Amino acid sequence: MELYVTEISKYVIASLLFLYTVMAFLAFKYRSREARTNIYATQIVLMFLIQLACFVQIIARTGKVLYLFFFAFQIVVFSAVLMLFYFIYPDGNRLIINNCCLLLMIGVIILTRLSYDKAVKQFVIVAVSFLIGFFIPEMIFRFNFLKRFTWIYAGVGIAAIGVVLILGATINGSKLNYAIAGVSFQPSEFVKVLFLFFLSGAFYKAKGFVDLMIASAVAALHVIILVLSKDLGSALIFFMLYLALIYISTENVGFFILGLGFATLASAISYKLFSHIQVRVHAWMDPFSDITGTGYQLSQSLFGISSGGLFGLGLYGGSPKSIPFVETDFIFSAIAEEMGILFSVLMILVCLSTFLLIMQEGYYIHDKFYRMIICGIGISFIFQTFLTIGGGAKFIPLTGVTLPLISYGGSSVLVTIVMIMIVEGICMIGSDERYEEYLEERRRYERKRNRYERYEDEEY
Amino acid sequence: MRDTRTKSTKRRKRVRSYPIIVLTSIYLALFIAMLGYISHYSLTHKQEFINNEHNTRQKILLKQNQRGKILSRDGDILAYSEKNEDGKEVRVYPYSNEFSHVVGYVSKGKAGIEGFSNYYLINTNLDLSKKVAYDAKGQKYPADNVKTTLDVHLQEVAYSALSSRKGAVVVSDPKTGEILAMVSKPDFDPNTLEQEWDQLIQDKSPDAKLLNRATQGKYPPGSTFKIVTALGYLREHPTDYMNYRFSCGGRFDYEGNTISCYHGEKHGNIDLETSFAKSCNSSFANIGVGLKSETFDYVLGNLMFNEELPLDFCRSAVSSSSYPKDGNPNSVMQLSIGQGKTSISPEHLNMITCAVANDGILMKPYVVSEVKSEDGKEIKKFAPEEYKRLMSDDEAKILRGMMEQVVQKGTASKLKGLSYTAAGKTGSAEFNDTKDSHAWFTGFAPADDPQVCVTIIVEEAGSGGSYAVPIAKRVFDAYFGVE
Numbered sequence: 001m002e003l004y005v006t007e008i009s010k011y012v013i014a015s016l017l018f019l020y021t022v023m024a025f026l027a028f029k030y031r032s033r034e035a036r037t038n039i040y041a042t043q044i045v046l047m048f049l050i051q052l053a054c055f056v057q058i059i060a061r062t063g064k065v066l067y068l069f070f071f072a073f074q075i076v077v078f079s080a081v082l083m084l085f086y087f088i089y090p091d092g093n094r095l096i097i098n099n100c101c102l103l104l105m106i107g108v109i110i111l112t113r114l115s116y117d118k119a120v121k122q123f124v125i126v127a128v129s130f131l132i133g134f135f136i137p138e139m140i141f142r143f144n145f146l147k148r149f150t151w152i153y154a155g156v157g158i159a160a161i162g163v164v165l166i167l168g169a170t171i172n173g174s175k176l177n178y179a180i181a182g183v184s185f186q187p188s189e190f191v192k193v194l195f196l197f198f199l200s201g202a203f204y205k206a207k208g209f210v211d212l213m214i215a216s217a218v219a220a221l222h223v224i225i226l227v228l229s230k231d232l233g234s235a236l237i238f239f240m241l242y243l244a245l246i247y248i249s250t251e252n253v254g255f256f257i258l259g260l261g262f263a264t265l266a267s268a269i270s271y272k273l274f275s276h277i278q279v280r281v282h283a284w285m286d287p288f289s290d291i292t293g294t295g296y297q298l299s300q301s302l303f304g305i306s307s308g309g310l311f312g313l314g315l316y317g318g319s320p321k322s323i324p325f326v327e328t329d330f331i332f333s334a335i336a337e338e339m340g341i342l343f344s345v346l347m348i349l350v351c352l353s354t355f356l357l358i359m360q361e362g363y364y365i366h367d368k369f370y371r372m373i374i375c376g377i378g379i380s381f382i383f384q385t386f387l388t389i390g391g392g393a394k395f396i397p398l399t400g401v402t403l404p405l406i407s408y409g410g411s412s413v414l415v416t417i418v419m420i421m422i423v424e425g426i427c428m429i430g431s432d433e434r435y436e437e438y439l440e441e442r443r444r445y446e447r448k449r450n451r452y453e454r455y456e457d458e459e460y
Numbered sequence: 461m462r463d464t465r466t467k468s469t470k471r472r473k474r475v476r477s478y479p480i481i482v483l484t485s486i487y488l489a490l491f492i493a494m495l496g497y498i499s500h501y502s503l504t505h506k507q508e509f510i511n512n513e514h515n516t517r518q519k520i521l522l523k524q525n526q527r528g529k530i531l532s533r534d535g536d537i538l539a540y541s542e543k544n545e546d547g548k549e550v551r552v553y554p555y556s557n558e559f560s561h562v563v564g565y566v567s568k569g570k571a572g573i574e575g576f577s578n579y580y581l582i583n584t585n586l587d588l589s590k591k592v593a594y595d596a597k598g599q600k601y602p603a604d605n606v607k608t609t610l611d612v613h614l615q616e617v618a619y620s621a622l623s624s625r626k627g628a629v630v631v632s633d634p635k636t637g638e639i640l641a642m643v644s645k646p647d648f649d650p651n652t653l654e655q656e657w658d659q660l661i662q663d664k665s666p667d668a669k670l671l672n673r674a675t676q677g678k679y680p681p682g683s684t685f686k687i688v689t690a691l692g693y694l695r696e697h698p699t700d701y702m703n704y705r706f707s708c709g710g711r712f713d714y715e716g717n718t719i720s721c722y723h724g725e726k727h728g729n730i731d732l733e734t735s736f737a738k739s740c741n742s743s744f745a746n747i748g749v750g751l752k753s754e755t756f757d758y759v760l761g762n763l764m765f766n767e768e769l770p771l772d773f774c775r776s777a778v779s780s781s782s783y784p785k786d787g788n789p790n791s792v793m794q795l796s797i798g799q800g801k802t803s804i805s806p807e808h809l810n811m812i813t814c815a816v817a818n819d820g821i822l823m824k825p826y827v828v829s830e831v832k833s834e835d836g837k838e839i840k841k842f843a844p845e846e847y848k849r850l851m852s853d854d855e856a857k858i859l860r861g862m863m864e865q866v867v868q869k870g871t872a873s874k875l876k877g878l879s880y881t882a883a884g885k886t887g888s889a890e891f892n893d894t895k896d897s898h899a900w901f902t903g904f905a906p907a908d909d910p911q912v913c914v915t916i917i918v919e920e921a922g923s924g925g926s927y928a929v930p931i932a933k934r935v936f937d938a939y940f941g942v943e
Contacts, residue, residue, distance in 0.1 A: 003592050248479040256479070291514050303515040306502040322516045341502055345495055352491055359484045363476055375480055382487050386494065393498045 005060040006314045013053045013339065014311055017346045020046040020102065024353040027095050028360075040094045044082055047102045048075065054109045054315065061316040067112065074108060074123065081130050085424075089137055091431045092424040093361060099354040100405060100420050104413075106347060107406035110335050113315045114327055118408050129414045133421040140425025141432070147369050150201030154218050157194040158225065160187045165229045186411040188226060188234040192380060193415060193422075195222055195238055196245075200372035203249035212246065230276065233387055233401030237380055239263060244379045245372050284397035297324050301392045304333035305341075312340030327408035329400050332389045348389065351404075355382040358423055365430045374426045377419045507579040511570070521582040521603075527551065528581040528603035530563055530573055532612045533640075533829070538563050539574065539650075553650045555612070558619045561672035562610065562642040562774070562827065565650045568657050572672070576773040577606045577828050580840070585833040602834035609638035609829050617938040618643045621931040626667070626919040627898075628674040628806045631935055634814035634904060634913045636844040637823030641935075642807075644673040675769075675776040678803040679917055682889025683722075683739045683871075683924070684900045685781075685798025687812065687859060690736055690744075692751050692759045694855050701858070704732040704747075712742035717790040719745040719797065722888060722923070736862045737870030739886060741797045748796025753783040756795070762850050763812055770847050771807065773827045779804040799890060810915035812850065813884075813902045816863070817910035820856040822847045864907045871925040872901065875933055880940050883907040884914075884932065886924030896920050901928035905936050912939045 023039050023046070030036050055071040078101050085097050104126055111119035140146070164187055202215035219242045226235035243263075247256040271277050279294050287295030287302065300323040307318060320326050320334035336344040358378035365371045384404050391398040402409050404416045509515055526549065530539040538559055544550045551566060553559065564572015574581070584601045586594075594601050611631075618629040618641045631641040648660060648669045660670055671677065694701055708727035711720045719741050721727065727740045735743035748756075760766065765781045781802035784791035794800030807825070815822040824847040831840040851859075863883035867875045875882040884903015891898060899921040904910040914932045921927035 003588065003595060007588055244479075244483050247483065248477060251477065251479055253479075253482070256482075288512075291512075296514075299512070299514065302502075302505070303509050303512065303517060305498065306506045306509045307515075307517045309503070309506065317520075319516045319520055336498075336502070341499055345499060348491065348495060352488070355487065356484065359480055363480045371477070371480075375483070379483065379487070382491075386487070386490060389498070390494050393494070393501065395494050395497050 002060045006057050006317070009053045009057045009060075010311045010314050010340065013050055013057075014342045014346070016046050016050045016053065017343055017350075020050070021346045021349050021353070024095065024099060024350055028353075028356070036094075040098060043095075043098045043102075047098065047105060048078075050102070051075070051078075051105050051109065057315045058109070058112060061314075067116075070112070070116075070120065070123075074105070077123075077127050077130075078105065084134065088134065089424060089428065091428050092137060093357060093427045096354055096357050096420060096423060096427075099350050099357075100417070102350060103347070103354075103405040106335070107331070107403075107408075107413075109315075110331060110338070110406070111327060111408055113338065114320065114334060118327055121410075122408050122413065125410045125413050126417070129417040132414075133417045136418060136421035137425035137428055140422055141428045146197065147201055147204060150198055150205065153194040153198035153201065154222075157191040157198060158218075158221060160191050160194075161222065161225045161229065164188075165225050186409070188229075188231055189411040189415040191222070192234070192237065192241075193419065195219070196241060196373060196376045196380070199242060199245045200369050200376065203245055203372060204369040206249070212250070216242070216246070227270070232277070233384075233399035236387065236399060237383055237401070240383045241376050241380055245376055248372055248375055249368065280397045280399075284394060287394065297330070298392075298394060298398060300324070301330045301333040302394055304330070304337040305344075305393055308337040308340050310340050310342050312336070312338050312343060314338060325400075328402050329388065329398075329407070330392050331403050331407045333392050335406075348385070351382065351385050361423065361427050361430055364434075365426065366433050367429065370426045370429055374423055377423055381416070381419070510582075511575070511578050518582065524601060525582055525584045525603040526600040527566070528584075528834070529605040530577075530581070531605060531607045532610050533608060533638075534612065535607075536612045538608065538610070538612075551650075555615075556649045556651055557647045558615055558643075559610070560647040560650050561644040561674065562639075563608075563650070564774075565653050567650075567654045571670075572774060573606065573608060573827060577831070580604050580606055580831045585837060585839050586835055587837075590835055604831050604833050604839055606828055607830040607832065608827050609633075609640060610642070610827065611640045614641040614935060614938055615643065617641075618931070618935055619645075621934045622916075622918065625921060626673070627917045627921075628672075628677060629931065629935065630674050630806050630810040630913075630915045631939075632810055632814060632825060632913050634817035634910050635823065637814070637825045637847070638829070638844070639825055639827045640912070640939075642672075642674045642827075644671070644677075672774060673806065673917070675771060675774050675805055675807045677805050677917070678777050678779070679806070679898055679900075680800075680889040680891055681798035681802060681804040681809065682887035682898065682900055683741075683798060684809055684885050684887035684889075684902050685802060685804070686736060686739065686744050686796075687816070687863075687885055687902075688759060688763060688781075688798075689748055689751075689796045690732065690859065690862065691763075691851060691855060692755050693732065693747050694858055695755050695759060696751060698854075701732055704735075706730055706735060706740070706743040706746055708735075708740050708742045710742070712745045712793070714745065714749055714793065715789045717793060719793045733862050733865050734869075736885075737865040737868070739866075739871050744796045745793035748792050749789055751796075753787065756783040764808065764850070765804075769805075769808055769811070770824050776807065777803075777805045779808045798887065806915050806917050809900075809902050810913055813904060813915060814913045815850040816856050816859045817904040817913055818856075819853045820851040821849050860907065860910075863903060867903075867907075871923075872903065872929045872932075874925065874929045875903075875936070878933075878936075879942050880905045880936060881907040882932070882936055883910075884929075886929060888923040888925075896922050899924045899927035901925075901932045903932060905940070912936070 020043055023043050027036055027039050059067055082101060108119055108123050111122055199219060206212050223235050223238050226238060243256060243259040283294040283298055287298035291299050304320055304323055315338050318337040320337050323330045323333055326334050355378050358374060362371050362375040381404055384401050387399045387401045388403040390396040402412045510518055527541040529537055532538055537554055539551060539553050541549050541551050562572055564574040566574045570578055582603055584603045586601050591601050614631050622629060622643055622645050626645050629643040632639050646667055646669045707729050710724045710726040711718055721741045727738050730740060730743060760781050765779050768778060769776050791800055795802060811822055824845045826842055829842055832838055860883060863885055866872045866885055867882050871886040872884050882903055882905040884901055887900030888897040889900060899918040901924050902915040904913045914935050916928040916931050918927045
């Protein structure tokens with residue numbers, strides 16, 4: 001009986017996610033609100049069905065009734081989030097929030113399988129993050145003055161990561177966390193948001209080349225501090241953010257190409273200089289030559305990804321725990337192993353559709369400051385996804401970043417939810433702009449008609 | 461008025477931000493490349509990864525499934541798993557030593573078919589309902605079974621014909637590439653491998669039992685290499701090769717170097733066919749020094765010397781042979797008669813013979829033909845596959861004729877006058893100055909429509925005609941059922 005449940009649910013889960021993904025892309029086609037509303041409603045149903053199927057599988061395999069309560073609790077929280085969002089922010093982008101909830105659900109499911117305690121912890125952080133997050137769209141929408149704190153953002157950001165660097169150097173460890181009241185924070189995650197606001201503000205106000213260069217120098221300082229703290233993944237994300245934003249702000253492809261060229265040069269130099277980078281590159285090129293040492297993580301990750309096949313081994317069917325840091329850096333490998341390549345590819349497509357939506361919103365918005373913020377969030381989200389998945393699958397060297405919304409990690413989840421909520425706030429600004437435009441158009445039209453009528457009156 | 465209106469609609473349609481489109485496209489392209497890479501990489505490396513000793517997933521499969529059976533082409537069980545008195549799962553090899561190298565082992569590392577088809581032997585494709593039934597009985601699921609191309613009868617005949625000698629026998633079907641039998645001696649008993657392991661791996665001597673001589677042995681080819689030299693001559697003289705003449709006085713002197721015929725025999729005035737049939741060293745040394753170095757190296761390249769053989773079911777040695785760089789005449793003469801630095805594995809010689817027998821085309825050798833689940837579903841089938849053409853149709857035909865003459869009037873006359881017509885080439889390879897030579901035979905039957913290829917080496921036995929040909933006869937007899 002258990003076997004029937006686990007085997008059949010594998011195919012059910014993949015098919016449900018397939019339908020969900022198709023709808024995520026169909027939504028681009030329909031511009032009308034009614035058509036989209038139906039799609040969103042169906043997506044929500046599919047989302048909960050996926051969760052249900054996964055939990056049926058989990059409970060069939062473990063026989064633990066306790067998990068049933070956890071599952072019920074999740075349904076309550078996620079449906080509350082989706083409903084509240086719908087009522088509070090009817091003008092927000094619902095597809096983004098749907099995708100966000102789906103990815104979070106997948107994250108909690110795979111974490112439940114890997115470590116129940118961590119899953120519960122993660123889930124509590126998700127709930128709290130949404131509680132905080134609900135205020136953000138309104139804040140973004142109302143607080144236009146956020147544009148003005150450019151240098152404060154930079155100051156706070158540099159101070160935060162600078163302290164980590166100095167403390168890290170004195171106690172001889174990398175990637176130090178702040179711990180407040182037992183909850184640890186990864187400062188680079190939070191500084192990412194500050195950095196985004198700093199860059200957007202600085203580029204928004206920049207009047208000439210000199211202003212751009214000053215902003216670039218401060219941005220470079222961020223990246224250098226991160227490289228020195230050996231937080232390569234974050235350094236790369238910060239750099240790509242900078243590159244995207246200077247390009248969007250100046251619309252000059254020269255900056256982008258120059259930046260990429262510079263990045264190539266910088267990576268070549270750092271490869272020569274730092275042995276830990278060399279180790280990573282070698283482990284990437286041939287993880288199997290030193291399988292018990294530097295290549296261990298990557299080869300275990302590859303074993304995981306390849307062992308699942310199209311439909312996976314089923315939850316609890318594989319051995320993802322043999323991969324070190326599976327809950328954070330290699331969560332994708334665990335998903336590919338137990339839920340299958342098909343499921344993982346679809347999941348990546350959901351991430352991609354989220355990215356496309358964010359960039360689309362950025363494309364239509366007039367206010368350049370918000371355009372940079374929202375596109376920055378899109379780029380940071382997708383690039384981080386790229387680094388994690390590509391790193392774990394031997395497509396690019398490992399950088400040790402988390403998969404947004406899915407990996408275990410309080411700071412990462414909180415910051416990603418905050419960023420998604422900033423996106424929602426900017427979507428509202430966008431709709432507002434469009435509404436204003438519409439009113440403007442109508443006013444113009446009416447003025448024209450009045451004038452015409454006046455002409456007619458004069459003729460008579 | 462109208463002008464401003466068209467301008468304003470234009471402005472509304474223009475692209476708002478190129479950078480956003482460019483950036484989005486770049487990331488989309490990156491992701492599409494990555495998705496393609498991940499799907500392709502993971503699905504194509506699945507088998508290789510599961511066999512990696514650091515992969516713990518194998519343990520999961522072993523806990524869940526009972527290792528599958530290895531079967532002969534007629535369905536005889538060559539290896540199976542069962543529980544012993546202590547409830548421990550053990551691997552049993554009913555034919556013990558006879559199939560030791562080709563079937564291999566799994567207890568200490570993996571070798572042979574056990575290693576090659578490990579993935580299939582630990583995975584199960586049983587129907588869900590059957591799995592449930594096994595679950596209910598509290599038993600493991602039987603994993604898939606692997607069917608081989610091996611013929612138990614031929615293997616037994618080859619095994620006993622080699623008796624207590626060291627050496628190897630390879631029997632194959634030139635039309636399909638199927639390996640029908642593969643024997644290597646000295647051998648070991650895979651049933652007791654674990655107990656004898658320490659002793660076996662310590663043995664680094666030429667008597668090492670774990671070595672599969674058929675594929676890993678590197679022997680001087682001796683006169684069997686004359687097939688290669690003859691092919692070189694045919695390449696340079698495609699139309700007038702029949703006009704070749706040589707007068708053999710038992711030895712051949714060239715620029716102060718000498719090559720002697722076997723036991724100093726004088727072959728008299730001979731043509732190419734007779735030189736080949738009588739295995740005249742002097743004549744072939746004469747041919748060799750006349751060949752261009754490019755011709756030689758070209759033929760060696762065609763015949764897969766100095767490269768990895770297309771064998772995936774076992775470890776194999778790379779045969780080495782090349783025209784001397786300095787053009788030293790002694791080295792060239794040694795090369796022409798398969799002595800000197802040239803080495804070859806019996807399996808490689810068998811492949812060359814198969815290509816001659818199969819109109820120049822080499823079929824990829826294979827030993828696993830089919831994977832079936834315990835309930836009879838076909839999981840995978842390995843069909844005969846053309847590897848590549850080693851020589852032209854005409855060249856193969858001429859070589860076949862020459863090899864038939866070896867039986868009719870030459871060194872393999874022990875195969876003459878039988879109910880089938882065999883063809884082949886013998887060899888007596890000298891491997892040092894003092895001891896006896898290795899006895900070689902490689903050939904096929906029937907000569908006009910080859911169905912079976914046999915390659916034999918008997919170490920330190922003597923001449924190929926006296927020691928290897930009789931073994932070939934027993935194998936051919938067994939194949940054609942004339943015992």
